[in-house]
Every structure is written in structure tokens, then in C-alpha cells.
Amino acid sequence: MEWLTIGELAERAGVATSALRFYESRGLIASERTSGNQRRYPRATLRRVSLIRAAQQVGLSLGEVAVALETLPHQGTPTKRDWERLSRSWRNRLDGQIAELQALRDELTNCIGCGCLSLKSCAIFNPADTAAAKGTGPRYLLGDMRVAIPAD
Amino acid sequence: MEWLTIGELAERAGVATSALRFYESRGLIASERTSGNQRRYPRATLRRVSLIRAAQQVGLSLGEVAVALETLPHQGTPTKRDWERLSRSWRNRLDGQIAELQALRDELTNCIGCGCLSLKSCAIFNPADTAAAKGTGPRYLLGDMRVAIPAD
């Protein structure tokens, strides 16, 4: 098997060496050591790092990525089932995100059309005081959040 | 004009009072003070806070929001032109984001179909070593980033 130094892996994966050490400290990747204590990564780690970056693009935190990757072998090639499972779940997540952004965009588009100047009857006006009834504290949590532009 | 206390504004806008003070420290919103030094916000601030939250949803940082909002009056109603300009630019931004996520999803979908087990000829395989030629440092910056799953 061919081994990569941390510098080579960083170069090929397009991340900083410090990021790779950080990932390793988080258990996302693993390495062997030379007699002089330097890291050597199997080539499979290159794919693993790419998966990590892809997952981040999809909106996963490193913690979530760690959980997802725990089911994959650190060495060697993941099975077709492994890969299908991951890519399907990430695609679903993407679908959800896209839908959310589209909803937000549609609201904005609507608002441009309705000339929301006074904001009395706009689609993004309504949710406002509905929200006020839900109790104390931040009730627009990320992902749950809906835009509300209240009346003046 | 009716004035809101920070607690009332927080409740109606769905954010914490600490967040409102933070926004004020950043110049995103402004307040008058009572004789006893307590903040009083004009109702227009409610809309302003909602705009801030909406912009965050669209992916703007508070700094960017500040720039965008500088063109709006702190008091009173923004003009139709103000609002159109903002909502159009935010909608464009959303369109871009949606397009990016869709591209990523399509790559994933493709990959599920092609059974990327060996990752020798996959669509998300190719970009990998192209990237390696681009020089040192993180070259996949956010927004610029493309997924790459290199060969094993």
C-alpha cells in the first residue's frame, strides 16, 4: 500500500495540514506512525477526507460526520451499501435544504410583486404575531425558522 | 409613535433581549432612551429585526446585513425602491445557493446510480487531482467549493 505524508494528503485533499491533525484528534481519520513518529496515511484517507468535506457542504457538523463515518472502514474501500446509504441520506438532506431555500425565495418573490411597502397584507407579514403567542425565548430556531416581516 | 421596551421587541421579534443589545452594539438597530436610561424602540425596529433574521437565513453575516441596512432609514418606512432592491438582491443570492445545492445533489444522485464503489470513473471523482495542481493552501473555499471524491 502507498502511504501519504500529512503534507501530501493535505495537498491532494485541498485542506490544511492543521485541519487534518484536527480531524484526527476528532477521530474522523486515523494514521499510522513512522519510527520517527510522523503520520502516514493510507490512500483511502484521501477519499475519507473528501467525504468529510462533502458532508460539510451538505450541512453536517463534524460531530454528525463522525457518526456517519463510524460505519465506514478507516482502511480499505467501503462497500457499495455503505456508500449508497450515506449518499442517499445526504441527498435527502440536500433536498430538504433546497426546499427550504425555495420556500424562502418564493416568499421574497411574492413580496416583490405585492409591493410590501406598508407590509399590511404580505405573505411574509402574517407569521409575525402568530409567533408572539408561542411563549418566551427564541422560537425561530434554525431550520424551524420562518421569515416574518411584521407591520410597521 | 408607540415605543417598545427591549423585552416587548424581543418577544415580538422572536429573539433574545441580549441579541437585541448585541445588534445595537453593532449598529444594526438603534434606540432612544428613557430618563432612566432604558431603551425604547420605535415599532419600525420590529420590521428591521425581521429583515436582519431574514437576511441571515439567506446566508448574510451580520456585517453584510449592516451594509445592506445602512441604506434603510432607522425610523419610518423604507421606500418601495429600498425594499425592492434588498429583496431582489437577496432573492438572487438564494437562487445562487439553491443552484449550488442542486449541483451537489445531482452529483450525489449520479454517484448513487454509477455505483461509485471503486470510484474510478465517477463524476465526483474527476475534480480531485485537478485541484492538486492549483498550488498550496486551502483552495476549496466556501462557495467556491466543489466536491471531490478521489480514487482509492
Added chain:
DNA sequence: CTACAACTTCAAGTTCACTTGAAGTCAAGG
């Protein structure tokens, strides 16, 4: 053998968007 780039660890620093805590002041009902 020597120079020098690349590596090592560990602690601390960075940015963003807030939140929390301490210590104290104000406003409103009874």
C-alpha cells in the same frame, strides 16, 4: 554531514453570533 523543509506536540488565538453572570438601577402593582 549539513542544511533545510517538513514534520511533531501543545497551548493559545481567531471569528461569528450570541449568551451568561455580576452588580446594580428602574418601573409598576399592592
Added chain:
DNA sequence: CCTTGACTTCAAGTGAACTTGAAGTTGTAG
């Protein structure tokens, strides 16, 4: 008048995802 909850400031803390720096070691080309 008194209590209580809402408010004030300011400093420090949080967490995510890394980066930077210091001080020292290893690997390799010449």
C-alpha cells in the same frame, strides 16, 4: 413604601472549526 421583575453595563464565556506560534525532531537532497 416595598417588592419584584424588567431593565442597565461590562466582562467573560460558548462552541464550531480551525489556525497560529513556539520549541523541538525527522527526513532527504546535495
